Amino acid sequence: MAETYQFTVNGEARSIEADGAMPLIYALRNELGLTGTRYGCGLEQCGSCMVLIDGVPGYACTQGMDAVAGREIQTIESLSAEGGTEAAPHPLQQAFLDEQAGQCGYCLSGILISAKALLDKNPDPSRADIVAALEGHLCRCGAHTRIIKAIGRAAAVLRGEGAV
Ligand code: FES
Numbered sequence: 001m002a003e004t005y006q007f008t009v010n011g012e013a014r015s016i017e018a019d020g021a022m023p024l025i026y027a028l029r030n031e032l033g034l035t036g037t038r039y040g041c042g043l044e045q046c047g048s049c050m051v052l053i054d055g056v057p058g059y060a061c062t063q064g065m066d067a068v069a070g071r072e073i074q075t076i077e078s079l080s081a082e083g084g085t086e087a088a089p090h091p092l093q094q095a096f097l098d099e100q101a102g103q104c105g106y107c108l109s110g111i112l113i114s115a116k117a118l119l120d121k122n123p124d125p126s127r128a129d130i131v132a133a134l135e136g137h138l139c140r141c142g143a144h145t146r147i148i149k150a151i152g153r154a155a156a157v158l159r160g161e162g163a164v
Pocket residue numbers: 038039040041042043044045046047048049050059060061062
């Protein structure tokens with residue numbers, strides 16, 4: 001039976017009528033028009049649906065509305081809210097462009113979200129830290145090396161050291 005669920009998405013209070021078991025990704029994409037979050041496996045195995053839930057990466061494909069009620073969700077669109085636009089991308093987005101860190105791009109929304117969570121808590125991650133943060137993500141194009149390099153580059157820019 002549908003109920004009303006209230007939560008915050010990218011800093012805005014939102015209210016959705018839904019079944020409690022409906023996955024968060026359906027609310028984001030179909031109800032709120034936030035289509036940057038991508039559906040892949042639906043089984044917590046690919047990471048393409050990753051969002052931040054109270055600042056921690058979580059799978060939007062399996063978190064039901066009853067699990068996210070009252071919580072704060074950040075999607076890939078939140079990078080734009082932090083100043084990233086096509087003309088002036090967020091430093092993470094710019095680093096991915098500079099390193100050409102992607103081919104089809106399907107995995108990148110989720111990877112950027114996990115990268116943001118990493119850099120928010122660890123501004124100077126080692127390569128091993130970056131690899132660990134990407135544990136829950138698959139990139140079928142095999143762009144891993146450039147993705148890791150791009151996250152290191154973004155970290156340096158955000159520390160004010162310029163690109164490395
Ligand atoms: S779609 Fe959620 S982990 Fe693959």
